[in-house]
Amino acid sequence: MPREHPLASVERELKVAPQHRLDLIEEVEADVRALQAELVRRGHGRVQARRAALRQLVPASAALEELEARHTPRLGRWTRASGPIDRVLMLAVAAVATVVGVQAVFALPGLVPLGTANFLVWPQAIVIGLLAANLAHAVTRLWLHGDLRTPRRQALWARQAGLIVAAVAIGALGAAWEGYLAVVTPASAGWEVVGRIASLAATGVATAIFGLFGWLAITPRLISDEELERRITRFFAQARPASAPPGVNPKPQGGLR
């Protein structure tokens, strides 16, 4: 099994935005190569020079902690220092988003009484709350902590997509319910029933749009982070031969400026 790149654990443990992680590993990698070459030029063995360069320059836990504190977004530094405020802030963002979402969605069908299927308003409100909470989680990870790694980002998007589907399903269920009741009780047919069906379907669509647009708002940051994550992956893929541990006999690369 190939051994891990000496900077892989640094990249993994450093909980900061991908731009800072990429900058650090590129900076350290270039310095390690140059220091190794310099030490070889001064008469050290290649393996010995490599070990010395790694020992001197690859950040260990104390340096990583300092770097993390340095590169965490300012607001995140403050909330971390303040302990529970971190979570309070996330809950506040989720609560505000929920209230705004519920107001927006239910303002739409509010003009038409929902009738017998109005109990579906509650699951729909819960879905809006969950969409808001999911979004708040992503927002706080991105702008407070600065670090939303690909697996977590994918999990959050999967949850968001699932909730969007649930919202549409609840809207469709309500509309179908009203339609069914109109069919089995012909006396209630008419434009009023059509209005109720449309209102219930609209709550589903409106909730889905709320979820989609919320995610759309953070998409530019997600795209740039994704690109940086790809560059980090490329960095480790390309650096592997030259950064192999001593004894693997890599081709000599780099050198002094």
Place this chain on the structure above:
Amino acid sequence: MPQVTLSKRINELMVLAVLEHGPAHGYQIALSVEERTGGAFSFQHGTLYPILHRLEDEGRVRGAWRGEGRRRKTYRITTAGRAELQAGADELERQFRALLGLLRGTHAA
């Protein structure tokens, strides 16, 4: 200036002192500190980078990336850094004189 421990302050000043002689990469700063202090001081386990990044954030050094593909970062001292180096060296000199005076028993009673 933010509150820093004496060792952090010394580290910062050593980095600034090296950069006073011209722009350098991180590894060159580490090598230079070790050589110019006769091995009395050396940066190990990547402790240099938090110092460089802090100095850069605070505007006392300026980092610049060079190169396409495989980038390298070079640091140079700023005017604020030079002023800081001068003030810091004076302050340390005063503090160490006082400390040595105390240790050797030559301090003013």
